[in-house]
Structures are given as C-alpha cells and as structure tokens.
Amino acid sequence: xxxxxxxxxxxxxxxxxxxxxxxxxxxxxxxxxxxxxxxxxxxxxxxxxxxxxxxxxxxxxxxxxxxxxxxxxxxxxxxxxxxxxxxxxxxxxxxxxxxxxxxxxxxxxxxxxxxxxxxxxxxxxxxxxxxxxxxxxxxxxxxxxxxxxxxxxxxxxxxxxxxxxxxxxxxxxxxxxxxxxxxxxxxxxxxxxxxxxxxxxxxxxxxxxxxxxxxxxxxxxxxxxxxxxxxxxxxxxxxxxxxxxxxxxxxxxxxxxxxxxxxxxxxxxxxxxxxxxxxxxxxxxxxxxxxxxxxx
Amino acid sequence: xxxxxxxxxxxxxxxxxxxxxxxxxxxxxxxxxxxxxxxxxxxxxxxxxxxxxxxxxxxxxxxxxxxxxxxxxxxxxxxxxxxxxxxxxxxxxxxxxxxxxxxxxxxxxxxxxxxxxxxxxxxxxxxxxxxxxxxxxxxxxxxxxxxxxxxxxxxxxxxxxxxxxxxxxxxxxxxxxxxxxxxxxxxxxxxxxxxxxxxxxxxxxxxxxxxxxxxxxxxxxxxxxxxxxxxxxxxxxxxxxxxxxxxxx
Numbered sequence: 001x002x003x004x005x006x007x008x009x010x011x012x013x014x015x016x017x018x019x020x021x022x023x024x025x026x027x028x029x030x031x032x033x034x035x036x037x038x039x040x041x042x043x044x045x046x047x048x049x050x051x052x053x054x055x056x057x058x059x060x061x062x063x064x065x066x067x068x069x070x071x072x073x074x075x076x077x078x079x080x081x082x083x084x085x086x087x088x089x090x091x092x093x094x095x096x097x098x099x100x101x102x103x104x105x106x107x108x109x110x111x112x113x114x115x116x117x118x119x120x121x122x123x124x125x126x127x128x129x130x131x132x133x134x135x136x137x138x139x140x141x142x143x144x145x146x147x148x149x150x151x152x153x154x155x156x157x158x159x160x161x162x163x164x165x166x167x168x169x170x171x172x173x174x175x176x177x178x179x180x181x182x183x184x185x186x187x188x189x190x191x192x193x194x195x196x197x198x199x200x201x202x203x204x205x206x207x208x209x210x211x212x213x214x215x216x217x218x219x220x221x222x223x224x225x226x227x228x229x230x231x232x233x234x235x236x237x238x239x240x241x242x243x244x245x246x247x248x249x250x251x252x253x254x255x256x257x258x259x260x261x262x263x264x265x266x267x268x269x270x271x272x273x274x275x276x277x278x279x280x281x282x283x284x285x286x287x288x289x290x291x292x293x294x295x296x
Numbered sequence: 297x298x299x300x301x302x303x304x305x306x307x308x309x310x311x312x313x314x315x316x317x318x319x320x321x322x323x324x325x326x327x328x329x330x331x332x333x334x335x336x337x338x339x340x341x342x343x344x345x346x347x348x349x350x351x352x353x354x355x356x357x358x359x360x361x362x363x364x365x366x367x368x369x370x371x372x373x374x375x376x377x378x379x380x381x382x383x384x385x386x387x388x389x390x391x392x393x394x395x396x397x398x399x400x401x402x403x404x405x406x407x408x409x410x411x412x413x414x415x416x417x418x419x420x421x422x423x424x425x426x427x428x429x430x431x432x433x434x435x436x437x438x439x440x441x442x443x444x445x446x447x448x449x450x451x452x453x454x455x456x457x458x459x460x461x462x463x464x465x466x467x468x469x470x471x472x473x474x475x476x477x478x479x480x481x482x483x484x485x486x487x488x489x490x491x492x493x494x495x496x497x498x499x500x501x502x503x504x505x506x507x508x509x510x511x512x513x514x515x516x517x518x519x520x521x522x523x524x525x526x527x528x529x530x531x532x533x534x535x536x537x538x539x540x541x542x543x544x545x
Contacts, residue, residue, distance in 0.1 A: 113352045114368050115359055134368035136352060137456045141464040150457070155369060248465035259354055259472060266476040269483035276492070280416045283493045285508040287534035290541055 029123045030192035031225040037183040040095040044175035048077035051174035073149040076160040080239030096238040100147045100160035102224035107247035111142025124224035130156045144245030304391040317503035326499035334389040341382035348375040396427040403430035426516040442474035
C-alpha cells in the first residue's frame, strides 16, 4: 500500500510530531471466509474473472455444482462443492472458496529459482511477477495448496493476487465486494482473526458444531486467507484442504544449505587440479630429456 | 552379435568412411572419427546442459548465466532439450565404449596404486594398463550412472503436474546430486585430458597419439597395437636420448 510504505518515521530538524503517524495501525491484511454462511452463489468467481479480465474458458461437467474441477491459470477463485455425510447419517453440503492462501511462509516463493518472479509484500500478499517468471513450475510443487497454475502457451505461472492492485489503492479484493451474504470479509489480520474466533465460538456454543474452528495453519506460519470451518479437525472434507500444509523439505533445507555447500565442494575440484599441476607437475610421455627429480 | 552391437558396429563404419585421421610414423591411431564426433557431440550438449542447469540451480548464478541463453525463460525452455541431446549422444558413446570400459581385475589393482598415480611417483604406467586406465573407466561409469539419474529425475521436474509433488521433491535432490558428481568429475577430466598429461588432448582432436605417449600411459594397448614390448622400446628411446646429449654428463 503506498500510504503504508511511504509513512514517514522521522523528520530532520522538525520540532512537532510526525504527521500521519498512527493512521495505519497494522499493515498485514487478511481475507476472512466463513464457510458456514457461504451459499455457493459464485458471485466471487464472476467478480474475480471480471476484475482480472480473464479470457473465457470452457468447463467440464462432472456431476457437481462446481464450475470446474480445480482452479486454472485463468480461473483463480473456485467454490468447491462437497457432500459430506455426518455420523448420524444426515447430509452436509459444504462450499469452500478455494484460492491462494497467501501463506506467511510461502512454499512457492521458497521453491522459485528465478530472481524477482515471486514477491511477498509487507501486508502479506504473495504476488507472481510474470515478466520475471521462467516457467520452471517449481512453485507448483512447492505449494501445499495446489494453487499456482501453468499456462503452456505463455510458459508462465498464474494465481490469485489477493487483488494487490485494488488493495494498493485502498480497496477490498473483488471477491469480497461481490459477496452477498457477508461470509467474505477483508481487513487487518488481527481484526479478521478476532472475527473468525468469535464466529467459531458462536458455532461451538450456540449452533451445535462442537468442533468449529479457524483454519490459519501454523505449519506455514499462518495464512492471509483464513477459514471458519464447522469442523476444524477434518479440513480435508472441504475439497482437500490439507490439515497440516507442508513445504517439501527439499525446498527448505536442501535449497538453503546443501545446494551451496555441494556446489562449492564440486567446484573445489578446480583449485585441487590447479595446485596439483603446480605441486606435482605434468605426467610427461617418457623418456623426457635427461634430468632428475629435485625434492622441493 | 547382438542387435545393439550390430548397430554400433554399423554406425562406426558409416561415420568412419566420411572422415580421416593422419597418423605419422611415430604415432598410433587412438580415437577414430566416429569416437571423436561422438565425444565432442556429448561434450557440447554437456556444457550447454550444465551451464543452463546451473543457471537455475542457485540464485547466485541466475543473473550471471541466464543471459548466455537469452534470459531466464529461454534458459528454462532449452535446458531439457540440451539434456535430451546429451542423453542421446551419450547413449551412442556408451555403446561405442562399452567394451573397452569394462571393469577388470587389472582395474582393481590399478585403484590400489591410485596414490602413486596421483603423485607422479611412477613415470611409466604399470604394464597391464590397456586402452583405458581404471580412472578413465570410473569417470565413464560415473557419467553413465548420473546421466541415468538425471533422466529419471528430470522427467518429473519437466512435467510436475503429471508426476506430483513427491516425485518432484525427490527428483530435485537426485538431479542436484547427479549435477555435482558430473561437475566435479568433469573438472578432473578436463585437467587430465589437457595440462596433466601433455600429448593427450590431440588424441581427441587429431585422433593420433605419439608412440612415446602410448608406451608411457597405456603400455598394454601399445603392445596390442604394435606387437612390440613397451618397456624395451622405452628403454631404447631413453638410451638414444642420453647418447644424443653427452655434454650433460
């Protein structure tokens, strides 16, 4: 956010207080999704496609209300419809808005080898910069939520931006603006987390969902998109939301530690070869011109 | 004769008639045309794949190396194709060299004396060293193994959606290990083929080596090619060198 990043901290030779301080009390933003009040109207899907000016895409029908099987490079926001049978035999129809979770510790960013292709803003938004993307798709494997999608024509990867272009101008994301039930909200991380906790408590104490809770997975240091779920113990039933999202260890330990050390060890062969020549000399074809080995 | 051997023999012959190697009277034919063409085809694809791969390997090298291939996206696009070129050419070279690269009891003996070889204690190689010594064979098999690991781990990395996160995660590590083995081995290979042993590089360019070189580094091969005793020929040459420079004594 321009106002956030350009907030003055100190002024030289200035006697009074710094103007504008305290206008923004928190930089980190968050999208709140109350799965329990989503009616599956898909207004957010339409708003996303419209705001981001996505080209039309044909869908496949696979006996569900779901627009398509999964998000696509040009379809970043998808309501996942799932039928769940409870222990008492009654049915629950679950609708979960699936999009980028904007992890505090993003697996995509850790995996990416291209300079500047993925950035994380101080407000928590994780954004792909397609002009720097090399199309290697490491982010696809690095993401625990299966969000980045490859376009084989442009050879670039795309995903939800949390409408960073709108948020930067002080607007809420397009999906939030379109939601008719209020199950989508947008604000600071602290506010949204408090709202979600209150709603989960309400569900537990008054609505007969003893396992209701907030999905804000600590394994990726929390996310900037949080869910209120009827049953926090079984996130998988909401269309494959992972209970414990993990970044592959190969993208953390391996990339940060083993790779540079391994490279230096392999490159060590060069100075070893050079000093071998300096110290031992070449192995000449025999016989050489007469002479003798001199120690030292 | 298996069909693979027939294919390899046919390729040797077909390519062999197209080029020529001039062998002076004091030289022996070391690598015929087919072998040289294969070696340098492998080398070119190897370097291209190595450079484009290390560009993506670590952020330190990304800005430095990607411009060589026309930027990051082009580097990524070309890398798997360079690699397929390498695998294809190396496959032919593998068939071409399978027989002289076979590991034998003599190679185990040679490895025990590796320290003497590295420190240049022995001026002449042991008389059982044939066309390739055990070090060369070791490099060949290291490359063959890592090429296989490269291929098997690279395909999931090329098509991550088909093979899934786990395959890519494991492939990522194996691919790096193969790259490091190849890089280290390649540096040693480059040194051994040039500065470490004068007279070696021409075997892969002109195709012929001096007889002196042959009885020094590959005496058993010299014996097979000429029917002469490498040690006796060396001693005779050494004697004539001594006699031609009497003033030094």
